[in-house]
Amino acid sequence: MILLPEQPWWQKGVIYQIYPRSFLDTTGNGIGDLRGIIKKLDYLEELGVSGLWLCPIFPSPMYDFGYDTSDYYNIEPLFGSMDLFQEMLLTARKKNIRIILDLALNHTSHLHPWFIESSSSRNNTRSDWYIWANPRPPRRPPNNWKSVFGGSAWTWSEKRKQYYLHSFTPEQPDLNWRNPDVKKELYNIIRFWLEKGADGFRLDVVDFFLKDDRLRSNPLCIGRRPYEMQKHIYDKNRPETIEIMREIRSLVDLYPHKLALGEVAERNTEIAASYYGPASDGLHLNFNFDFLEQPWKAKAFQVSIEDWEKLLGTGNWPVYTLSNHDVPRHFSRYGNCQNRARAAAGMVLTLKGTPVIYYGEELGMPQGRIPRAQIRDPVGKRYWPFHPGRDGSRTPMQWDDSPNAGFTDANPWLPVNPNFPRVNVADQKKDPQSLYHFYRRLIKFRNSSNALQSGIIRFTNPSNSSVLAYQRKVPGENLLILINFSSRDQPVELPSKFVSPHLAFSCPTLEIEAGKKRVLLPPDGFAILQE
Numbered sequence: 366m367i368l369l370p371e372q373p374w375w376q377k378g379v380i381y382q383i384y385p386r387s388f389l390d391t392t393g394n395g396i397g398d399l400r401g402i403i404k405k406l407d408y409l410e411e412l413g414v415s416g417l418w419l420c421p422i423f424p425s426p427m428y429d430f431g432y433d434t435s436d437y438y439n440i441e442p443l444f445g446s447m448d449l450f451q452e453m454l455l456t457a458r459k460k461n462i463r464i465i466l467d468l469a470l471n472h473t474s475h476l477h478p479w480f481i482e483s484s485s486s487r488n489n490t491r492s493d494w495y496i497w498a499n500p501r502p503p504r505r506p507p508n509n510w511k512s513v514f515g516g517s518a519w520t521w522s523e524k525r526k527q528y529y530l531h532s533f534t535p536e537q538p539d540l541n542w543r544n545p546d547v548k549k550e551l552y553n554i555i556r557f558w559l560e561k562g563a564d565g566f567r568l569d570v571v572d573f574f575l576k577d578d579r580l581r582s583n584p585l586c587i588g589r590r591p592y593e594m595q596k597h598i599y600d601k602n603r604p605e606t607i608e609i610m611r612e613i614r615s616l617v618d619l620y621p622h623k624l625a626l627g628e629v630a631e632r633n634t635e636i637a638a639s640y641y642g643p644a645s646d647g648l649h650l651n652f653n654f655d656f657l658e659q660p661w662k663a664k665a666f667q668v669s670i671e672d673w674e675k676l677l678g679t680g681n682w683p684v685y686t687l688s689n690h691d692v693p694r695h696f697s698r699y700g701n702c703q704n705r706a707r708a709a710a711g712m713v714l715t716l717k718g719t720p721v722i723y724y725g726e727e728l729g730m731p732q733g734r735i736p737r738a739q740i741r742d743p744v745g746k747r748y749w750p751f752h753p754g755r756d757g758s759r760t761p762m763q764w765d766d767s768p769n770a771g772f773t774d775a776n777p778w779l780p781v782n783p784n785f786p787r788v789n790v791a792d793q794k795k796d797p798q799s800l801y802h803f804y805r806r807l808i809k810f811r812n813s814s815n816a817l818q819s820g821i822i823r824f825t826n827p828s829n830s831s832v833l834a835y836q837r838k839v840p841g842e843n844l845l846i847l848i849n850f851s852s853r854d855q856p857v858e859l860p861s862k863f864v865s866p867h868l869a870f871s872c873p874t875l876e877i878e879a880g881k882k883r884v885l886l887p888p889d890g891f892a893i894l895q896e
């Protein structure tokens with residue numbers, strides 16, 4: 366037997382993203398909570414996932430639903446308490462499930478005591494903890510920077526007679542990472558949660574941590590909306606940010622098996638890849654938004670994956686996801702079709718890299734349609750009807766066909782998708798052909814396959830442009846993965862080593878004739894062949 370170097374859990378296993386407000390309400394206030402997550406750990410264990418990424422669970426006034434933190438050392442009372450957090454951690458650990466916290470360290474809430482103090486005067490102990498600047502005369506914002514969520518990135522403070530910077534909403538003032546005291550405090554937060562036993566972090570908008578020290582205006586360019594009409598060279602992605610990534614990495618690495626996973630919502634893959642650090646000494650993982658934004662085309666995904674593989678080289682490990690709490694669910698993006706959702710899951714769960722799946726995608730939960738009066742997301746409130754906001758991807762988990770899909774006894778904070786009587790966990794568990802069982806079977810297969818967990822990836826370029834085909838390989842195990850992106854049968858030539866292969870996994874069932882050099886892949890078909 367060949368012994369492979371031991372791989373960390375976060376490379377081998379599947380990570381499941383939970384939006385805690387929407388998972389399970391156990392207190393009867395219409396909002397999910399930590400007790401709800403604890404109650405569903407059996408479900409997650411059965412699904413076979415190895416880690417949970419929880420969107421922020423720290424105290425927050427919820428202007429941006431937790432991405433506006435007002436206390437980094439506590440648990441939001443709506444979700445539970447520190448004791449409950451510890452209980453969740455311990456119960457999860459017994460099931461071999463790790464917990465990854467979501468830290469928004471680019472900005473705090475405007476109600477965080479640090480900001481209240483900082484904004485109270487120009488000379489207080491925290492006066493330089495945020496990014497303050499004098500107006501351009503007579504009282505114009507200091508430069509042309511825009512907020513990602515619309516409008517100027519600067520808001521006037523009457524008390525200080527200065528502007529403060531907020532890359533997102535005005536209720537999310539940006540911290541001044543160039544101030545060593547701020548940095549020290551933020552690293553304390555990281556240390557605090559690692560000491561508590563958290564298994565790592567998803568780090569929110571790391572690309573925004575540092576801004577130009579001279580606050581220069583961005584050059585203008587052509588774009589569709591005001592934010593896109595600037596080249597963001599001075600308000601984010603400053604080269605010095607990588608140094609911070611390296612510091613965070615060395616801090617997290619002091620604790621074995623912990624993970625630093627970054628969010629850089631960037632189509633420019635060279636920039637996104639740079640967050641792994643010049644010597645693979647930056648973030649352990651960084652999301653790839655180029656992959657997430659591909660159209661449903663085999664070639665498009667292949668180009669995106671090969672580009673990412675090339676940029677990351679052999680020293681860095683990819684991470685792949687198709688949905689999250691900020692973008693429309695891929696189930697709907699790719700046509701609201703269960704069969705296609707299978708093919709998509711087949712791809713994410715067999716690529717070389719850590720798969721991150723988003724709660725409910727294992728059922729084929731669609732993107733919710735939220736009536737205007739029920740919009741909660743600040744983006745939707747500001748831009749409706751041009752942009753409906755992000756609530757549609759945050760609707761309550763669909764557990765069963767009882768009222769409110771078994772999510773809550775009360776009025777849910779966001780409307781439940783009306784299709785819950787047809788699409789829910791309880792029903793799909795009973796149906797061996799369901800999407801849920803597809804995920805479960807495939808995750809189980811992945812968890813037992815060295816080639817899928819750690820093997821190299823090589824595309825085989827079948828002459829058929831509707832099919833994505835790649836091999837995953839370690840010494841002793843060679844798999845060929847075939848995914849049909851079309852709704853027609855597609856013939857695929859098999860590489861010579863795979864003539865008369867063993868069919869390891871397929872959906873729908875693939876017919877393979879012994880000795881034949883080609884197979885006919887059914888519409889949306891997915892198959893794993895073994896050499």
Ligand code: GLC
Pocket residue numbers: 429432433469533569570628630690691
């Ligand atoms: C990230 C989060 C998003 C949040 C924003 C500001 O992109 O994923 O939900 O609104 O940062 O913190």
